[in-house]
Amino acid sequence: MKKEDKSLMIEKIKDTLAQYSAVYLTDTTALNAERTTDLRRAAFKAEVKMMVVKNTLLKKAMEQSDIDYSGLYPALAGSTTLMLTNTANAPAKLLKEFRGRKETYPALKAAYAEETTFVGDEHLNTLAAFKSKNELIADVIALLQAPAQRVIGALQNKDGEQAEAETEAPAPEATPEA
Numbered sequence: 001m002k003k004e005d006k007s008l009m010i011e012k013i014k015d016t017l018a019q020y021s022a023v024y025l026t027d028t029t030a031l032n033a034e035r036t037t038d039l040r041r042a043a044f045k046a047e048v049k050m051m052v053v054k055n056t057l058l059k060k061a062m063e064q065s066d067i068d069y070s071g072l073y074p075a076l077a078g079s080t081t082l083m084l085t086n087t088a089n090a091p092a093k094l095l096k097e098f099r100g101r102k103e104t105y106p107a108l109k110a111a112y113a114e115e116t117t118f119v120g121d122e123h124l125n126t127l128a129a130f131k132s133k134n135e136l137i138a139d140v141i142a143l144l145q146a147p148a149q150r151v152i153g154a155l156q157n158k159d160g161e162q163a164e165a166e167t168e169a170p171a172p173e174a175t176p177e178a
Contacts (some may be wrong), residue, residue, distance in 0.1 A: 006057065013053060013061035017069075020084035022090040022113040025072060028052075028081045030105040039098055039106060042082065046094045049084040058082065071117030075110035087134075089111035092127035 001009075017023065028036060043050040056075040062069035084093040095106055110119045111127055118127060131139070 001081045009054075009057050010061045010064065013058060014048070014064050016051070016084065017061060017065055017067075020086055020167050022085050022088040022091065022111070023069065023072070024083035024085075024095075024111045024113075025075045025109040026083055026091075026106045027079055027109055028096065028106040029079045030107075042094055042098055043083065045101075047087070048083060048091050048094060049082075051084070052081045052160050053080065053082050055080055067112070069112055069117075071119065072110045072112055075119055080109065081106065087132045089128055089130040089132055092124055092130070095124060 019145075028039065031039065040050055055078075057075060058080065059076050064073065085091055092108070092111070095108060098106065104121070106129075108118075108121045108124045111118065111123065112118075113127060114130060
């Protein structure tokens with residue numbers, strides 16, 4: 001590859017990295033063509049961009065980036081499949097689901113998510129447990145709504161009790177005036 005081509009590829013990878021907040025480095029060498037195609041389809045459905053890149057070009061693109069990816073550099077050995085997304089837990093959930101119970105591939109080499117670096121496949125469960133931005137917003141809204149729902153429920157319950165009391169109580173009889 002010519003030097004001009006390499007610099008264009010580095011720039012393209014750098015621009016792609018800038019579009020995403022979470023970066024996963026995985027090893028998919030043990031997958032056959034059919035399983036790799038299945039993984040690509042699953043990644044597309046989960047809104048995860050999947051690319052195979054040369055480690056040296058990826059490292060140079062990361063070095064030129066505004067984000068400090070230096071914690072990922074040790075994982076840039078062997079075959080590397082890059083998974084990019086804006087939902088930090090999406091690739092981890094995808095990898096766990098895709099693997100099933102007994103498989104170990106695709107393996108997580110390293111990840112940069114939520115401004116933290118994770119190196120090693122043992123962090124896959126931790127990454128999958130992250131809550132996405134939308135999940136966190138839903139939790140906050142539910143917490144904010146809970147007290148209001150309790151008050152409304154109590155008021156509705158009190159109104160219901162009053163209505164029952166009125167229907168159960170006999171009407172006072174009119175006494176004739178003398």
